[in-house]
Amino acid sequence: GAVVSQHPSRVICKSGTSVKIECRSLDFQATTMFWYRQFPKKSLMLMATSNEGSKATYEQGVEKDKFLINHASLTLSTLTVTSAHPEDSSFYICSARVDEGQGAAFFGQGTRLTVV
């Protein structure tokens, strides 16, 4: 299957700082990418849909100023957690949907964020 690379896989940051997570589709173009958050023993929760060249669409209850998304090219989307606090600690996962074909989406390895 297609490969989605997410970086970093693990990050620890201090409260008040910002953290950027990158999501790249390595061998296909993705006009649309998705960002998820996952709490322990829970399913993935969609945070936002990222569209290349336009503003991201955020799910209800997700603060767009807190979670900044930039989708600057057909292979790269970034999520920046601004002014991070301990409650932002979580597993963040990105996904890229193949532009051509039947809409299969492929997922990154996830980023474990710990805010101390």
Next chain:
Amino acid sequence: DAKTTQPTSMDCAEGRAANLPCNHSTISGNEYVYWYRQIHSQGPQYIIHGLKNNETNEMASLIITEDRKSSTLILPHATLRDTAVYYCIVRPSYDKVIFGPGTSLSVIP
């Protein structure tokens, strides 16, 4: 509003076929059935998808009923590495990917 219903958990003996059911009785004509799995602390892995015909790849087979109201993912010879949460997702190809709780499959030695 959940589009799919899956059992919460299932067990399967190693080496046997694992049959994971999914009900999607309100599926629309333009909606595909996608299957993913997530092994602990990793991102979800794409398995297979289909519209109305049965599909098979190197990982699994997908059997979709004729009325498309349910489907079954078949792992022909389950191994311990197949222990994971399996997600059945129904959506149009252009839509966002929403996850339900999935089925936690435990492959037992």
